[in-house]
Amino acid sequence: MHTAVMGTAGFLVLVLLLRISGARTMASMTPLDFVVAVTLGSAFGRTVTAVDVPASQAVAALVLLVGLQWLLATVRYRGGWMRRAVDSPPVLLWYDGALVQESLRRHRMTEADVHTAAREAGHGSLAGLQAVILQQDGSLGVITADGMGDGSTVLPYVEGHPA
Known part of the structure; x- marks a missing residue:
């Protein structure tokens, strides 16, 4: 039962976060985007299968990861050293x-x-x-x-x- 509840709740939160963060999160993936996607998948998988991870901690982890991706994309958009550091x-x-x-x-x-x-x-x-x-x-x-x-x-x- 835990897996079904956490899987459904986590999935809905992840869909909502990706919808809020915009198309950039799901666009053609750069290496940075790939790292974010793998990390999100890992965090989501852990929350679905681990009984000892509270829902609030799972949501916080997903929000943190999507927030970091959004922050890096914003800083990257403004150009300069971050774009050179992140983009090939x-x-x-x-x-x-x-x-x-x-x-x-x-x-x-x-x-x-x-x-x-x-x-x-x-x-x-x-x-x-x-x-x-x-x-x-x-x-x-x-x-x-x-x-x-x-x-x-x-x-x-x-x-x-x-x-």
Whole structure:
């Protein structure tokens, strides 16, 4: 009975907290968001299965974790040192017809990963691609030469850009 009550109550509190904290909590996950999600899951799992954890302590833990995520997101939004400390910049892996070997090495990626990204984006080869980027959430983005334009949404923010 304890598990059913705590599970239901914890679930409702968690849904309410995530609804209040906004879409950022559930958006495409950065490493920080992943840590928060795992920690929330761990805290929620402990409260559901442990008989010795009072409901008030469970709610306090969930509120604390979501509050910390919200606080870090707010400080990150304002920029400066926190954004640099928390966010990994996008990284060029392929640019202008060539692999960016230093970026591949540093991020433990391979040429095969770049080819896989091209295939997943519907391209049969790297010809015609301007950039393959390791995004902040760990996904690989593909930009065609036709889609690059002046590069203003890509190049200023990408580690490893040759310019």
